[in-house]
Amino acid sequence: MISDWLEALPFPALVIGSDHRVLFANGPMNSLFDELGPRNEYFDPQYFLDRADERQPTQKVNNYLQGGEYVAKNIQIGYPPRNFFLRATRVISEGEKEYFCCVLTPQKFLDDVDYSELLDTVTSLVMQLDINGSISYLNERVFEKLGYDLSQPELAVRHIRDIDRNYDEAAWSERRQELREGRGINYFTQFVRRDGSLMPVEVSVIPDRFSISGRFTLTAQDITEQKAVEDRLREALLQVKELSREYQRENRQLKQTIRQQGHAKEIVSVDPSYQKVLRKIEQVASTQTTVLITGETGTGKELVAGRIHALSYRADKPLITVDCSALPPELIESELFGYRKGAFTGANDHKIGRFQAADGGTIFLDEIGEMPLGLQTRLLRVLQERTFTPLGGTRPIQVDVRVIAATNRDLRAEIEKGTFRQDLFFRLSVFPIHNPPLRERPADIGPLLWHFIQKFNARLNRRVTKVEPAVMDLLNGYRFPGNIRELENLTERALIVSSGDTLRVADIRLDVGAGEATATSHHPALSLPKADDLLTLEEHQRQYISYVLELTGGKVSGKGGAASILGMNAQTLFGRMRKLGLR
Template sequence: MIAAHSLLPPYLISNWLAALPFPALVVGSDHRVLFANAHMNALFDELGPQNGYFDPQYLLDKSDERQPTQKVNNFLQSGEYVAKNIQIGFPPRNFFLRATRVVTEEDQEYFCCVLTPQKFLDDVDYSELLDTVSSLVMQMDIDGNIHYLNERVFEKLGYDLSQPELAVRHIRDIDRHYDESAWSERRQELREGRGVSYFTQFSRRDGSLMPVEVNVIPDRFSISRRFTLTAQDITEQKAVEDRLREALLQVKELSREYQRENRQLKQTIRQQGHAKEIISVDPGYQKVLRKVEQVAPTQTTVLITGETGTGKELVAGRIHALSYRADKPLITVDCSALPPDLIESELFGYRKGAFTGASEHKIGRFQAADGGTIFLDEIGEMPLGLQTRLLRVLQERTFTPLGGTRPISVDVRVIAATNRDLRAEIDKGTFRQDLFFRLSVFPIHNPPLRERPADIGPLLWHFIQKFNVRLNRKVTKVEPAVMDLLSSYPFPGNIRELENLTERALIVSSGDTLRQADIRLEVGALKAGPGPEQPVWQQPSQEELLTLEEHQRQYIAYVLELTGGKVSGKGGAAGILGMNAQTLFGRMRKLGLR
């Protein structure tokens, strides 16, 4: 208990008493109740009207013959400490009463009473109890000068309790954000008897900062206008808020990332909606297309092989378009176009802080393709170390982003493509054999253009129509010499080379006719002809030029001749031309074919 003549401010006592879970009050020398907590007020309600006074009989034993007033006066004068069992309330209940005198700096006398349901805290000092609260408690005047600090202030701010003279003397000494103009406003509120609350940071003796929630309340017992400041350490609360804020930022970053990825996926889906059809009338290439139709409805991993420029990505797109995943994304990764140290992060994504420059989360291509298909073009260029991770993904369908700790499961079909001989790469030790077998469950070889000569004409007209629009040209005729020239050319660059030379030819062409003089080929790639470097061509006459319609008529007639006039069904012209049989019948009628 607090000793007699204690200089501890009474409002600090009442502030602590208010939080006690049992009845407590502060009484003046005239027996007037200056403070009663909620539990004490409940008892007063049971006892009937008290008129603001505390009956001193509760300080006496039944056997005590002294008059109550005399007892209280003796108690106040001598600082006598009361500790006794009493009955109070209705119906009467047993309490253990403790009471002691408090003397303020202004020589005002009070005594504090606490009623506990059982005898405990016998030897506890009120000041010790005040020092056990988690709050930092100070008494200060209107100018911010500090007159009292509880032990928690010393402990939290790092001051030596044995050297109180070294502790803070003014609120500005510890308030990191002390502002005189703000305190002027607070003073006015305090003078008017109102409390103030705010958040700030207290400076510790070592210079570190502690976030606190501050409450300042006028001390109504103090003649010299003192104020009680309590500060609650909210370091953990701020840490939780900071973690929550960081989590919200991460959610926003992820949301932005997913929005970006969503836009990319929508663009991919739109592109798939306008996916290029595979243009082919070559009988040999129909076998490739039949393999595509066979494997498309399955979930089987496909390995597409073939030279550069043969349209392996078109085959992959066709497989995806014919699968049940067609309404989901097709994500393409060109393994040869990415630096080796970036392929892993592109495929599997990363978490913020995973490496220098990773300022936000990024999902990888595998996660973006979830539910759909991922096309790994030029798989032979993948670094050997990353092949191990890819093999694990193919086996387990899970992966962990760079810097992440939790694996992510995905439902992705894998289609890979390469222009390399992977078996030779295995022999050289640059490609894993187990990965090769995992990828080549269903291999499809995409032949070069020189092995599908029947497709040169249809592809040429496809590119002419494409670049007519792009280049604002109106080419509708092709010299026969052009077809003869292209048919004798081996196309080392395959379909991509044909596309490029068609674009160049239309750029330099004039009029509505594509001429042999507009075509520029690689001389060293030409087949041997009459001359040492290239065949000799004669300029055709105007009568020899073919219209697009005539070219189509002749070509369809040629295919019908190959099929013996069979249009529909297996081995029919419609299947070779990649057309619906009814569409072909309509085209034949238009062109005058029977």
């Protein structure tokens, strides 16, 4: 701040340290230095000897060096030598560092110079005030920046308290003491403009060395631009803080995405009836078309969504799943679209929604039939315009998201009841895929069983490598009302109670009727599939043996071979394979 003020002076001025090192010199002073010859990092205090002082000059210079105030009425410096009036003042910074501010005034200007005219040329706001804060002078910059009429100076402020919004008598008393000790003070505050608006400023107050009246010069720099930058930085830091809080949540979503992107490999099927579902998936995956997946609970609709995403050009982008049935109705909107700070009670920070998290990728709206009717309107608008506005927000956000929805409800019936919008149904069901129940794909029971055995062997530290034939007979005769999810849970439970390397019928427990009972005791009462759904024994054997061979990589005999898994002699299996046309 002091250097800014000195730079604006038309007279030579410099700042030197207690070790005589030159810390700053304004333009006129640099011109004097050029006249003196080669530059030196240190200033020779002998230049400050007062030619008008009859006393020993060394004593005055020593007093100056000891930190007092030094005034020389007539020093000679420059080439050719010229006479200057010198005033040097010790200043102590907030860091307790000592330095000296020196101003050289040409003798010819001493009689007629008007320092108010000089201060009016300074770009900073400059005031002269006494030790109590009463203002005696304001430069033109103060009038300009604070909105006062220069032609009516009597209307301007008369005390620092009138202009400093944060004025505090106790704080000013402390500053007053520092000024008495010859210490410069610096602080940040806000000046009040005439219209009541605020201007952030950086203030510096130093003793006024142009007069002997004990006044002080206050300079203030408008830091509105700097403050705006700081505010933007602070806002950016808040956003970073918000994003860091979202990190764990997004990390969980990423892990979910990784799992779901692997679903293309987890769709296990050899049943011919399911192949048309897989073909539909391949047909629609490469497009941006909205897909509606229907099917009973537990059929693996999320696997179909995962496969569509994995086969699309969006596969390297997020797949975000929203279970509409798991969220309270009042939270679904904020979960989907996010919210801004202050949008509602408890909204202390910004939060991005699932649609924004899925930008560039896919959002899977599971159980879409559970979505409240009012929110269906917003979803329809997002599907049509590809934009949405967070709760409490004012600016729409544009997203590039593919929407896949799923439901176990009959949405046409829901439309008839008035609980689902017909226009939303048409928008979602551009390409419908029906995921059939497990009872309609019986050839997949065996492959799925082995898939889950391998999965839970690793998780439960089991080593089941064989299945009793009676187990397959039991499962093939069961209708699986819970579909694939029920088979998965059944397999996990069976491996927990199993012992050895063989899964036995006694390990299997099926939910029959209202209660749970052992499969052996209730086998006669199990519901049997319709005759049209049954495969011939030969076809079933062919598909099942093919699947086991696929699991073993074509290995038939030896440890981990298909014969070991099927509980058959290797030669017997070779003979069965020839009979079934397998190679």
